[in-house]
Amino acid sequence: xxxxxxxxxxxxxxxxxxxxxxxxxxxxxxxxxxxxxxxxxxxxxxxxxxxxxxxxxxxxxxxxxxxxxxxxxxxxxxxxxxxxxxxxxxxxxxxxxxxxxxxxxxxxxxxxxxxxxxxxxxxxxxxxxxxxxxxxxxxxxxxxxxxxxxxxxxxxxxxxxxxxxxxxxxxxxxxxxxxxxxxxxxxxxxxxxxxxxxxxxxxxxxxxxxxxxxxxxxxxxxxxxxxxxxxxxxxxxxxxxxxxxxxxxxxxxxxxxxxxxxxxxxxxxxxxxxxxxxxxxxxxxxxxxxxxxxxxxxxxxxxxxxxxxxxxxxxxxxxxxxxxxxxxxxxxxxxxxxxxxxxxxxxxxxxxxxxxxxxxxxxxxxxxxxxxxxxxxxxxxxxxxxxxxxxxxxxxxxxxxxxxxxxxxxxxxxxxxxxxxxxxxxxxxxxxxxxxxxxxxxxxxxxxxxxxxxxxxxxxxxxxxxxxxxxxxxxxxxxxxxxxxxxxxxxxxxxxxxxxxxxxxxxxxxxxxxxx
Amino acid sequence: xxxxxxxxxxxxxxxxxxxxxxxxxxxxxxxxxxxxxxxxxxxxxxxxxxxxxxxxxxxxxxxxxxxxxxxxxxxxxxxxxxxxxxxxxxxxxxxxxxxxxxxxxxxxxxxxxxxxxxxxxxxxxxxxxxxxxxxxxxxxxxxxxxxxxxxxxxxxxxxxxxxxxxxxxxxxxxxxxxxxxxxxxxxxxxxxxxxxxxxxxxxxxxxxxxxxxxxxxxxxxxxxxxxxxxxxxxxx
Numbered sequence: 115x116x117x118x119x120x121x122x123x124x125x126x127x128x129x130x131x132x133x134x135x136x137x138x139x140x141x142x143x144x145x146x147x148x149x150x151x152x153x154x155x156x157x158x159x160x161x162x163x164x165x166x167x168x169x170x171x172x173x174x175x176x177x178x179x180x181x182x183x184x185x186x187x188x189x190x191x192x193x194x195x196x197x198x199x200x201x202x203x204x205x206x207x208x209x210x211x212x213x214x215x216x217x218x219x220x221x222x223x224x225x226x227x228x229x230x231x232x233x234x235x236x237x238x239x240x241x242x243x244x245x246x247x248x249x250x251x252x253x254x255x256x257x258x259x260x261x262x263x264x265x266x267x268x269x270x271x272x273x274x275x276x277x278x279x280x281x282x283x284x285x286x287x288x289x290x291x292x293x294x295x296x297x298x299x300x301x302x303x304x305x306x307x308x309x310x311x312x313x314x315x316x317x318x319x320x321x322x323x324x325x326x327x328x329x330x331x332x333x334x335x336x337x338x339x340x341x342x343x344x345x346x347x348x349x350x351x352x353x354x355x356x357x358x359x360x361x362x363x364x365x366x367x368x369x370x371x372x373x374x375x376x377x378x379x380x381x382x383x384x385x386x387x388x389x390x391x392x393x394x395x396x397x398x399x400x401x402x403x404x405x406x407x408x409x410x411x412x413x414x415x416x417x418x419x420x421x422x423x424x425x426x427x428x429x430x431x432x433x434x435x436x437x438x439x440x441x442x443x444x445x446x447x448x449x450x451x452x453x454x455x456x457x458x459x460x461x462x463x464x465x466x467x468x469x470x471x472x473x474x475x476x477x478x479x480x481x482x483x484x485x486x487x488x489x490x491x492x493x494x495x496x497x498x499x500x501x502x503x504x505x506x507x508x509x510x511x512x513x514x515x516x517x518x519x520x521x522x523x524x525x526x527x528x529x530x531x532x533x534x535x536x537x538x539x540x541x542x543x544x545x546x547x548x549x550x551x552x553x554x555x556x557x558x559x560x561x562x563x564x565x566x567x568x569x570x571x572x573x574x575x576x577x578x579x580x581x582x583x584x585x586x587x588x589x590x591x592x593x594x595x596x597x598x599x600x601x602x603x604x605x606x607x608x609x610x611x612x613x614x615x616x617x618x619x620x621x622x623x624x625x626x627x628x629x630x
Numbered sequence: 631x632x633x634x635x636x637x638x639x640x641x642x643x644x645x646x647x648x649x650x651x652x653x654x655x656x657x658x659x660x661x662x663x664x665x666x667x668x669x670x671x672x673x674x675x676x677x678x679x680x681x682x683x684x685x686x687x688x689x690x691x692x693x694x695x696x697x698x699x700x701x702x703x704x705x706x707x708x709x710x711x712x713x714x715x716x717x718x719x720x721x722x723x724x725x726x727x728x729x730x731x732x733x734x735x736x737x738x739x740x741x742x743x744x745x746x747x748x749x750x751x752x753x754x755x756x757x758x759x760x761x762x763x764x765x766x767x768x769x770x771x772x773x774x775x776x777x778x779x780x781x782x783x784x785x786x787x788x789x790x791x792x793x794x795x796x797x798x799x800x801x802x803x804x805x806x807x808x809x810x811x812x813x814x815x816x817x818x819x820x821x822x823x824x825x826x827x828x829x830x831x832x833x834x835x836x837x838x839x840x841x842x843x844x845x846x847x848x849x850x851x852x853x854x855x856x857x858x859x860x861x862x863x864x865x866x
Contacts, residue, residue, distance in 0.1 A: 286716075
């Protein structure tokens with residue numbers, strides 16, 4: 115019997131090691147004493163816990179309710195001019211670093227902004243706005259395919275049976291939506307629960323601190339590792355609960371197998387659709403526009419002459435490239451095995467490999483960071499190891515994305531071409547050069563671009579361990595904000611945004627090829 | 631009776647010349663449409679059902695023109711090859727939709743639904759979901775809905791194309807009886823000339839957006855005059 119690639123197993127073992135070791139460090143090495151345990155029950159912990167859940171719940175509701183309306187509007191508006199642009203615009207927040215988005219949101223809705231909302235954005239209001247900025251477009255993009263999954267024949271039947279708007283919703287749209295909505299809601303909830311940079315910059319006072327930020331504060335300001343350990347364990351527990359709920363809700367849709375093409379926009383256009391889409395597009399575009407204008411008005415020339423800014427940009431770039439390389443390589447090694455298993459009909463085992471690799475996202479970066487702090491501090495200073503730590507954590511966080519993006523492409527490729535390649539005797543480099551790479555480069559390009567940009571804009575572990583030698587661009591930006599040098603911060607934010615967008619575009623083209 | 635008079639249509643993106651269909655189907659008659667794929671068989675059905683708007687021409691049902699009526703008001707029921715049923719509703723609700731999209735039925739209407747189930751030999755499966763029954767049973771449920779809708783025209787868009795030969799034959803025979811019983815004018819698109827022999831007295835051959843030939847099924851299939859029909863059938 116021919117054995118397939120087994121590269122996944124060492125990678126899985128390594129993944130288990132780098133995730134479980136810090137968790138073991140949290141559980142065992144924290145040297146908790148009875149006095150520390152009283153902290154469990156303190157008002158501080160309860161307030162952070164309550165606020166974490168409350169803001170995540172509100173953020174999810176405020177993102178999803180409009181997202182359903184906007185996705186429905188997009189599904190009903192048919193093929194209007196600018197549809198492709200709106201969909202691209204909705205993808206932009208995915209690559210916008212959180213600190214940058216916060217500045218944009220403040221630029222639009224802050225007290226000095228274009229559309230001031232209340233007296234101050236700092237606190238719950240600002241946190242919610244920033245979370246909706248990220249998650250509304252994300253949810254729209256995840257929900258829209260649900261409408262496209264409604265078979266064209268169902269729309270036609272609905273028309274023949276004389277469904278009105280309400281009956282169309284009840285018999286056609288809601289059943290389709292119901293399949294995917296819990297999964298999307300839990301994803302958004304998880305993202306908001308573990309959101310760090312947004313809460314750090316817009317909240318942080320005792321009344322608006324989440325567990326994630328409380329971990330940071332107890333390590334960085336109070337220098338109280340046992341407290342950080344307790345908070346990290348609590349946060350980990352919450353995330354595991356949400357992840358378990360996600361597993362529970364991922365049930366298979368009960369549909370007939372579809373072979374007919376899905377025709378969009380066969381039914382009548384709805385009149386409210388276009389204005390609604392416009393409003394949503396403005397909501398996403400305005401913060402980016404405000405930020406760009408502020409950056410251009412700031413002391414750009416003076417700032418761009420400073421080596422500190424360029425040094426920070428260089429470190430960010432290095433982190434981005436390294437994380438992208440590590441995550442893409444690890445993802446590919448894992449997927450080679452799982453795709454091969456799936457092709458041989460061992461789909462269950464393939465699924466386990468991919469789930470195992472994605473499950474790391476359950477562990478929030480700050481929890482990992484705390485774990486490494488506890489684990490390393492008896493032997494070395496974690497502050498000296500900040501760059502490998504940041505690269506590693508970001509690669510871990512990017513891995514689920516690589517799995518989701520590269521996995522289907524690789525599986526389809528193997529299913530279609532494996533036997534052909536074997537019968538032609540295509541192996542090794544020739545096969546990679548002429549068959550695998552041309553087919554897969556698009557998915558590789560997208561994966562690498564995504565992980566690179568996420569890592570570049572990340573303000574997480576770097577905030578825990580960053581020092582003046584290892585200041586990244588997002589950290590510099592955060593320090594400038596903290597020192598109330600808003601005009602300088604605007605320039606840094608502009609540069610970071612430009613770098614992220616340009617790099618995303620560039621990597622996707624260079625790796626993905628011209629038609630990516 | 632269904633009368634189609636120079637019904638014209640052209641796909642916006644297509645370079646092929648405009649289609650134009652003329653055809654008459656008597657009440658109680660089932661006419662089979664065969665022809666190469668892309669010839670316009672399904673397009674004709676979708677024009678009749680109102681999913682597509684004709685450029686010109688007339689459609690009359692029992693004498694009155696219907697080409698300007700909205701889809702829901704046309705005296706027509708169409709059955710597709712798949713996706714005739716909504717997967718989240720049980721078979722009973724799927725059939726009941728044919729009477730009231732609100733699904734609130736009075737007792738006479740409920741009796742009508744049950745009678746339709748009995749007529750298509752699905753009695754007892756009312757509470758099953760479409761995913762829990764066979765492909766043939768799903769198509770029977772779609773036919774039951776056509777019965778409760780009681781429209782004078784029935785269109786079958788390769789309705790049995792996904793079924794095996796034995797089941798297909800069974801369902802075609804059922805349709806044939808229902809069409810005679812309810813005096814419907816029926817058009818059936820099929821890829822299998824065999825289906826036409828079972829189903830229809832008359833068969834039409836569709837080519838390049840036109841009814842290129844129409845004759846008794848036996849004559850059209852056994853002694854085709856048109857070279858295109860011979861090419862399509864191949865083995866002759």
